[in-house]
Amino acid sequence: LQTELHDRDFEQVVLCRDPEVGLESVIAVHDTTLGPSLGGVRMRHYPSRAAARADALNLAQAMTYKSALAGVPLGGGKSVINADPRVANRDEVLIAHAKYIAALNGRYIPALDMGTSVRDLELIGRHVPVVAAQRGDPSYYTARGVVRSIEVALEACDGRTISGSRVAIQGLGNVGLHVAAMLTGQGAEVLGADIDPARVQRAVDEFGITGVDLADVLSAEVDVLAPCAGGGVVDDQTLPRLRTTALVGAANNVLSAASLARDLRERGIVHVPDFVANAGGLIAVEAELRDDARGLEERVDAIADTAREVLNRSTTAGTDVVSVALSMAKEIVEANRKYRPYF
Ligand code: NAI
Incomplete structure (x- = not known):
């Protein structure tokens, strides 16, 4: 150990x-x-x-890498x-x-x-010096960062935009429903699936999405696949079945192994790593800890700049996005090592 x-x-x-x-x-x-x-x-x-x-x-x-890339102290x-x-x-x-x-x-x-x-x-x-009590729901901010990342991914796919794109969401929970609302609000056609049929019905009624079968959501022919349920959904079995141009979601560890990022790249699927795209909730939690929500939405929207830099560096270096994002995060940590503001 x-x-x-x-x-x-x-x-x-x-x-x-x-x-x-x-x-x-x-x-x-x-x-x-x-x-x-x-x-x-x-x-x-x-x-x-x-x-x-x-x-x-x-x-x-x-969490170390997510915080570093999100600019959170x-x-x-x-x-x-x-x-x-x-x-x-x-x-x-x-x-x-x-x-x-x-x-x-x-x-x-x-x-x-x-x-x-x-x-x-x-x-x-009641027993510890500091706690992130999270009275506010961070999932709106998580969804907002995911949608900003989707915009960047679409931009990288021959300059597409959310309006007129087709997006499939796996998991219509706290984050997934917000993502569905934002995307339909911006003119996307949204398909969605959830193990809980009531969640699907709610998204159909409130946001006009189209419900799809659980078994079909990952292989739907779409511009963007947004996994917003559990982790590990892209693995050796599911990856060959993907028919999406881009993969951007909220679920942590969406790839069952980091090495699959290379396979996605080989298949030409534009991918924004989850720990870049889903940092909005963390940014909101940190703001709540300091009791200071000034500029919160702008800081969440800046996830787009990080996502764009990851995609650009990946193209220039010919390396997969997960390796690129991890090395960017490590650079940030190392650059601050000698200051150690916390100690
Ligand atoms: P949630 O529990 O509210 O929603 C998850 C939804 O996925 C539920 O409606 C559930 O029924 C559905 N689901 C579970 N398995 C499924 C499957 N196999 N196929 C289709 N649907 C399925 O969770 P929440 O908060 O929306 O988070 C979603 C994902 O995003 C999780 O992986 C979470 O770790 C991650 N995340 C969430 C953040 C937040 O602010 N809530 C922040 C960062 C990451």
């Missing part, structure tokens, strides 16, 4: 246990060069301890509680976890994630 942490530039990883209440959790602080590490508290029953630890490490590292962190979210003594487990977070003295700021709610964050907040 220490070799892995060293090779992946981790600052600190805390493995927590409280047998009295049945807590097993991991707090991963990847990098605090740009600021205290921020990341969600994920509560989930993992198949193994190794799987829980791997999830925390991967997500924390991705935060580092990358994440914590996972390896427990069923329906566990009977849930509050006790959350408080035990919060006490371990508190011992880090603000180096890790907990936020919302899968399996935790605003109420849970409020509970944790």
Whole structure:
């Protein structure tokens, strides 16, 4: 484990246990060069301890790069509680976890994630120095950044625009519905699918999208495919079936392996990496932490500049967009290394 942490530039990883209440959790602080590490508290029953630890490490590292590219003064962190979210003594487990977070003295700021709610964050907040309580819903800003990235991707496809384009959205949840509303509002034809038929019906009724079968959404013939459900939807099986010109969505880790970015490039599919496109929510959460929403929309819209730079550098260097975006993020972190404003 220490070799892995060293090779992946981790600052600190805390493995927590409280047998009295049945807590097993991991707090991963990847990098605090740009600021205290921020990341969600994920509560989930993992198949193994190794799987829980791997999830925390991967997500924390991705947060470092997402923050760096979004120009947010935060580092990358994440914590996972390896427990069923329906566990009977849930509050006790959350408080035990919060006490371990508190011992880090603000180096890790907990936020919302899968399996935790605003109420849970409020509970944790009573025990830690800083919490991202997320009273406002960041998903509008996430969607706004995704739509800006879609514009840039279309621009790169022979100068197309949202108006008159066809976009397929997988997942019409908090982010997906906002994306559907914005795209139809700008004159796109939107197709959408969700495992929950009520979500599809709502998008049909409110925004005039066309519902499609779950099995068909990924292979729909469209200008843009926007995955806004779970991660890993583009893999060795699905990639050959894609019939889209561009791939831009909100779902974290949309590629099951980073190496698939090369295959997308070979197939000529314009791709904006998720950790570039979906940073709007993080920008909003950071603004809420400082209680200062001035210029928030402009800062989210600036995701378009980053997306454009990633695509341009990728074309010039002949390298895939994920490698380009990661090296841009690492450059930003390294350039700030000697200042370490947080320490
Ligand atoms: P959500 O839980 O509100 O929506 C997800 C939707 O996808 C649900 O309606 C669900 O029924 C549907 N879904 C699940 N599996 C599906 C499948 N196989 N096919 C079709 N639909 C499926 O989540 P939210 O907040 O909208 O987030 C969407 C994605 O964006 C997630 O991957 C999340 O991690 C990511 N994200 C969200 C941010 C936010 O601000 N909410 C910020 C950054 C990333």
